[in-house]
Amino acid sequence: MINIAVLGYGTVGSGIVEVLNTNGDSINKRTGKEINIKYVLDLKTFPDDPINKKIIHDFNIILDDPSIKVIAEVMGGVEPAYTFVKEALLRGKSVCTSNKELVAKHGAELLKIAKDKNINFLFEASVGGGIPIIRPLNQSLTADEITEITGILNGTTNYILSKMSEEGLDFNTALKQAQDKGFAERNPEADIEGHDACRKIAILSSLAYGMQVDFEDIYTEGITKITDIDIKYAKVLNTRIKLFASSIKDGDEVHAMVAPFMINSDHPLYSVNEVFNGIFVKGNVIGDVMFYGSGAGKLPTASAVVADIIDAVKNLDRNIWTNWSSKKLELTDIKRIKNRFFIRMSNDAAIYDNKNVEEVIKNKFGVVELVSVDGIDGEIGFITSDILEAEISEMLKELPGVLNLIRVRF
Ligand code: HSE
Numbered sequence: 001m002i003n004i005a006v007l008g009y010g011t012v013g014s015g016i017v018e019v020l021n022t023n024g025d026s027i028n029k030r031t032g033k034e035i036n037i038k039y040v041l042d043l044k045t046f047p048d049d050p051i052n053k054k055i056i057h058d059f060n061i062i063l064d065d066p067s068i069k070v071i072a073e074v075m076g077g078v079e080p081a082y083t084f085v086k087e088a089l090l091r092g093k094s095v096c097t098s099n100k101e102l103v104a105k106h107g108a109e110l111l112k113i114a115k116d117k118n119i120n121f122l123f124e125a126s127v128g129g130g131i132p133i134i135r136p137l138n139q140s141l142t143a144d145e146i147t148e149i150t151g152i153l154n155g156t157t158n159y160i161l162s163k164m165s166e167e168g169l170d171f172n173t174a175l176k177q178a179q180d181k182g183f184a185e186r187n188p189e190a191d192i193e194g195h196d197a198c199r200k201i202a203i204l205s206s207l208a209y210g211m212q213v214d215f216e217d218i219y220t221e222g223i224t225k226i227t228d229i230d231i232k233y234a235k236v237l238n239t240r241i242k243l244f245a246s247s248i249k250d251g252d253e254v255h256a257m258v259a260p261f262m263i264n265s266d267h268p269l270y271s272v273n274e275v276f277n278g279i280f281v282k283g284n285v286i287g288d289v290m291f292y293g294s295g296a297g298k299l300p301t302a303s304a305v306v307a308d309i310i311d312a313v314k315n316l317d318r319n320i321w322t323n324w325s326s327k328k329l330e331l332t333d334i335k336r337i338k339n340r341f342f343i344r345m346s347n348d349a350a351i352y353d354n355k356n357v358e359e360v361i362k363n364k365f366g367v368v369e370l371v372s373v374d375g376i377d378g379e380i381g382f383i384t385s386d387i388l389e390a391e392i393s394e395m396l397k398e399l400p401g402v403l404n405l406i407r408v409r410f
Helices: 011-022 024-031 050-054 059-063 081-090 100-116 134-140 155-166 171-180 195-209 228-236 298-314 357-365 389-398
Strands: 002-007 035-041 068-073 094-097 146-152 239-250 253-264 276-283 287-294 338-346 369-371 379-383 402-409
Touching: 002 011, 002 059, 002 298, 011 024, 011 035, 011 298, 024 035, 024 298, 035 050, 035 059, 035 298, 059 081, 068 081, 068 298, 081 094, 081 100, 094 100, 094 298, 100 195, 134 195, 146 195, 155 171, 155 228, 155 239, 155 276, 195 239, 195 253, 228 239, 228 338, 228 402, 239 402, 338 357, 338 389, 357 379, 389 402
Parallel strands: 002 035, 002 068, 068 094, 253 402
Antiparallel strands: 146 239, 146 276, 239 253, 276 287, 338 379, 338 402, 369 379
8 A cells, every 4th residue: 555645635636535536446456556645734624524534734744754655736836835845855755746836937856856866756737637748748759859839728718718709708707607617726817817828838848848948938928908809800700719828949949938829720729619728749750749638627637646646656766757957948039930910900090190090001011911890890900911029019119009919820
């Protein structure tokens, strides 16, 4: 029997207990050993839950118990998770975590400690919820040079955008639904401002390129500026708006960004809706690979953590090599990247010294594809050809009539 401890009895922590209770027999067979939860660390008590017998409030009990070989950390946030996880690894206990903030910030250091101690630091659940993506990048796609990872990596924002598009829900109602279903972060700003997706693409990029990609270096925009009017234009264009987190390698250069993109049905991520995540990976020999599944929620995320626990138990005295050095990867400045843009501009001539808006657009952007939507007056929509990010930000400063701008990938 192998004793484990779970840090945090929230959505994912209670999911781990449920998964081990539901599938205990098959899990034990696959592991070759019985997995026993000895402690659950939480600030709260749970008097109506059988787990209450195992609840403790002092992390040192876990640290000082030599029978605990594996710890699942599902508290979220950098502290105290970082201190606990580092201490545990230094004491020779493997750690499995769903904590993307922790992995994005301290992944390289914690992996190094695990390697030195010949144990494991595993984090499959930190990106894509229940979708296997860390292990494939680390073990299955190692014959390839990865040239692109583009993902819908945040279930909450994908849920919001899908509900706005399919059911005409407003932003706040859709966000409330995502919170009620347990998808959203405690502070939903991390979801809707793109920070959660940013940390996740930083983790995937660090693994794909084997170097430290700092999430602070990744240009990040969320979905808070997307309105029902943008959704109407997207529909007229037979497109959908998705929050993409992407990193692309071109020669020796890598650029990464998180931003809403308008995509059409030719894009492999077009049909990734609701809370689902999708991750598109391009390798130089394998070509295109797609990963799809539940990107958030109690049981999908717990499923990935438990799979890591099984791996950790099967490899108690053997480090599973992960190619993620602490050497920093300098990302290419996003200003040097070209994109096409969907832009909405007011057609009030007074804003443009009484010039016609179409003339202003032609002078600034050259040939564009104009888009109009029945019932939307007072503005005009259009799609540009490729423009440098540096140029578009300069142009926007000189164009007070711009109402919104969304990058286009079709
Ligand atoms: N808030 C996250 C999401 C949870 O919505 O995807 C899973 O990381």
